Amino acid sequence: MPDKNLQLDGNGKLLHFLSIEGLNQPILTEILDTAESFTSITERNVKKVPILRGKTVANLFFEPSTRTRSTFELAAQRLSADILNLNVNTSATTKGESLLDTLRNLEAMQIDMFVIRHQDSGSAHFFAQHVSPGVSVLNAGDGQHEHPTQAMLDMFTIRHFKKDFSQLRVAIVGDILHSRVARSQIHALNLLNTAEVRVIAPRTLLPVETEALGVSIYNNLEDGLKDVDVIIMLRLQKERMRGALLPSEKEYFRLYGLSQERLKCAKPDAIVMHPGPANRGVEIESSVMDGSQSVILNQVSFGISVRMAIMSMIVGQSGLRGDES
Amino acid sequence: MNLHIRDGLLVDPVAKTTTVADVFIENDRVTAIGKAPKDFTADRTIDARGCWVMPGLVDIQARLRDPGQPEKGNIASETSAAIQNGITSMCLPPDTQPVIDNSATVELIHHRNATFGHSARVYPIGALTRDLGGDQLSNMASLKANGCVAFSNATRPLLNNLVQRRAMDYAAGENMLVIIQPIDVDLQGNGCAHEGAIATRLGLPAIPEAAETAALAKDIELVAQTGARTHFGQLSCARSVDMIRRAKAKGLPISTDCAMHQLFLTDHDIGSFDTSKLTLPPLRSQTDKEALREGIADGTIDCLCSDHQPHETDAKLRPFPSAEPGISAFDTFLSLALRLVEEKLLTLPEIIACLTVNPAQILGLPAGKLETGELADIIIVDPDAHQICRSKDFISQGKNTAFEGWDFNGKVLTTIVAGKIAYQR
Structure with a gap:
């Protein structure tokens, strides 16, 4: 794997942020610590620091997104960057310009940092392989591969509420097969020495050899939730019903939906997370989502500081184009 | 002379x-x-x-991209590569543009080879169904009369089992060779990597082995039913080798090949989304690779093909799932075969048989032997x-090698x- 460390420079510092896989525990901890220091900024009256002043960040989204795109945008704004938002119409690009041409054209506009979401697994790596030196790529979700900033904000949330990963049992519930979030979370939890990572899913939504990622597998929700400290629910997309992966939303909820009743299988102080957007009544009961153990809205607000942290670490370490102050 | x-x-x-x-x-x-x-x-x-x-090599499956895809290759460029790498006879799958389902296209290929080619013998494989559509049989007898040496639907398997049975029945009656690359299109889906730990880790849409074996099981049953002489191409799975071994033991008129690269690469070689390793069928597991090698060693697999698929650079300069599958293989075909000898899989003449006399006999080509009178x-x-x-x-013309x-x-x-x-x- 020649480009395995594409995202790190010779000194092990961040050049790009493409996948949790390939990173290490000190970097993840540095991200979480840096994010901690930014939370105070986001809470004050003037929410800006000049770390990215004079830089241009392009949000390049080939798939629709509200939450991720807007938190990236806010993060970049609070670091004083100029933002270019591009919602690329996928059908237009597949017919016309190649992804590489899109990249070259944007590079010609002196973009310093690309935030990219694309439906192909590996697209962020592809971008990082082809950008000019000094230009950085942040993965905002590539196909079913990784969504590393989401995983980092989830880790931030867990650390905020639970402190020590080595004492924790974490269960990830739902559509592992299609989830880039789950892959990133699993790598991150393992790098942070989580005591046990479980995945709970029906066979049809579980890719083969998932245990090779370093997780234990449960096909039964009650068994899987037993004694866990953290429950991460994944979104179930409606189109999964069409591909015969599941009979119905109703049956999914019956087997894998998180209800108040089932929540009792976990530790009494377990927290409930969801990367959003959630389907109430499909993977999670409304009362759980709005309940006292839910930290779903905290995740969203932490998302801004975590993305600020990652962007600033890249600037600090990689020496973006232009002034090297 | x-x-x-x-x-x-x-x-x-x-x-x-x-x-x-x-x-x-x-x-x-x-x-x-x-x-x-x-x-x-x-x-x-x-x-x-x-x-x-040694006899000139016979390649049972090579795409020259002619007619129809000059950006990838043409008869002049690809026969030149073939000849300089020892391949003197090659069979062309029918999925050219236009499809090889009519005599005019066959004549066009022969004419271009005579005019622009580099002395290689080029044998078109006719389409089993018109436009590879899977509905109507092509005019197989006239295609055969014009020089098609076998019939295949390339990578577009017949979706209707009745049409497939009739196509095989018809071919059997006319003593034609049918070539099948076993694919279940639904199980293959939009997959681009072997279903295993690597695809799971990289989040790549996966192709289960059943995408090959389920189709192969059905195809073998239809061979048993129709008696059509059938060649299975580009096998990739250990279980397929097993199935072929058993079918041959029953005396079915079956032969097989696998692509040379399958004996050297596995899904691990994809690394971090290396599109030069994107192939269909996909690079499989170490177990599969070893089983294919065993199949070659014990004769279950009769021949090795290059599965030559030249591409323009842009075809691979894309994220992995959007890149085009295939390897430009002429320039490494013989070298890899000789490596199998170095690795003591078989002796030199035994390996060379998989690249000469075996495919020539399956196809009935006047090639593959080094004997007086040949x-x-x-x-x-x-x-x-x-x-x-x-x-x-x-x-x-295709620089898309997996062996740089x-x-x-x-x-x-x-x-x-x-x-x-x-x-x-």
């Missing part, structure tokens, strides 16, 4: 022997091996001391020529087709 090849080590893929002997060629045929025929005077003598002399399609190979694989040096930087031994010095020197280094 009379040719005399002196003192080479003759590789005989039929007798499975190697002997130092002279070869005498008059006009287009070998007229003697060992002692010169009476009154033989050589117009030209080639000193082959220290070299291997057509003089012969290559002379320097076994000691060491080279590092560099795609920029490829003769093929590999060390190879052996290089073609001379290629003779029908008694004429088609290439000399």
Whole structure:
């Protein structure tokens, strides 16, 4: 794997942020610590620091997104960057310009940092392989591969509420097969020495050899939730019903939906997370989502500081184009 | 023209022997091996001391991208690559543009090869159904009369089992060879990597082995039912090798090949989304690779094909799931075969049989033997020529190799087709 460390420079510092896989525990901890220091900024009256002043960040989204795109945008704004938002119409690009041409054209506009979401697994790596030196790529979700900033904000949330990963049992519930979030979370939890990572899913939504990622597998929700400290629910997309992966939303909820009743299988102080957007009544009961153990809205607000942290670490370490102050 | 090849080590893929002997060629045929025929005077003598002399290679599946995809290759560029790499006969799958489902396209290919080609023998494989659509049989008899050596639906399997059964019945009645690449399109879906730990980790849409084996099981049943002589191409799974072994033991008229790269690469080689390793069927597991090698060693798999698929650079300069599958394979075909000998999978004549006489016999081609009376399609190979694989040096228009930087031994010095020197280094 020649480009395995594409995202790190010779000194092990961040050049790009493409996948949790390939990173290490000190970097993840540095991200979480840096994010901690930014939370105070986001809470004050003037929410800006000049770390990215004079830089241009392009949000390049080939798939629709509200939450991720807007938190990236806010993060970049609070670091004083100029933002270019591009919602690329996928059908237009597949017919016309190649992804590489899109990249070259944007590079010609002196973009310093690309935030990219694309439906192909590996697209962020592809971008990082082809950008000019000094230009950085942040993965905002590539196909079913990784969504590393989401995983980092989830880790931030867990650390905020639970402190020590080595004492924790974490269960990830739902559509592992299609989830880039789950892959990133699993790598991150393992790098942070989580005591046990479980995945709970029906066979049809579980890719083969998932245990090779370093997780234990449960096909039964009650068994899987037993004694866990953290429950991460994944979104179930409606189109999964069409591909015969599941009979119905109703049956999914019956087997894998998180209800108040089932929540009792976990530790009494377990927290409930969801990367959003959630389907109430499909993977999670409304009362759980709005309940006292839910930290779903905290995740969203932490998302801004975590993305600020990652962007600033890249600037600090990689020496973006232009002034090297 | 009379040719005399002196003192080479003759590789005989039929007798499975190697002997130092002279070869005498008059006009287009070998007229003697060992002692010169009476009154033989050589117009030209080639000193082959220290070299291997063997039949020209026969490639049962190679895409020349002609007609229809000049950005990837054409008959001139690809037959030149073939000839310089020792491949003197090759079969072209019907998925050209237009499809090889009518005599005009067959004639066009023959005409282009005669006009722009580099002396290679080019054998079109006819489409089993019109436009590969899977509904209506193509005019197989007239395609055969025009030179199609077999019939196939390439990578577009027949979705209707009744049509497939009738196509095979019809072919059996006319004693035609059917070539099938077993694919279940639903199980394959939009997959691009072997279903295993690598695809799971990289989040790549996966292709289960059943995408091949479920189709193969059905296809074997239809062979049993129709008696159609059937060649299964590009097998990739250990379980497929098992199924073929059992079907052959029952005496079904079945033959098989696998692509050369499947004996050297696995899904691990995808690394971090390396599109040069994107193939269909996908690179599979280590277990599959070893089973394919066993299949070659015990004769379950009859031949090795290049599965040559040249591409323009842009076809691979995309994120992995959007890149085009296939490897430009002519320039590494013989080198990889010789590596199998170095790795002691089989002896030199045994491996060469998988690249010469075996495919020639399956297809009924006048090729693949180094014997008195046979057509003089012969290559002379320097076994000691060491080279590092560099795609920029490829003769093929397609530079999309999966073997960049590999060390190879052996290089073609001379290629003779029908008694004429088609290439000399």
